[in-house]
Amino acid sequence: MGNFSRNYEKILEILQYFESKMNFLNQIRKPKLSDIELITIDLISNI
Numbered sequence: 001m002g003n004f005s006r007n008y009e010k011i012l013e014i015l016q017y018f019e020s021k022m023n024f025l026n027q028i029r030k031p032k033l034s035d036i037e038l039i040t041i042d043l044i045s046n047i
Contacts, residue, residue, distance in 0.1 A: 004044060012040045 015036050025035075033041075 007044050007047065008040055011043055012037065015040060 019036065
């Protein structure tokens with residue numbers, strides 16, 4: 001699990017460098033995770 005957390009932080013940092021916007025769509029309710037965080041989790045799950 002520690003490897004997941006380390007990979008999550010690294011990939012999230014890289015994605016935030018390329019795209020500063022955290023959420024791509026305006027939503028009425030505040031989501032628990034931002035769009036970039038969901039993309040990061042999806043990328044890590046495929047490793």
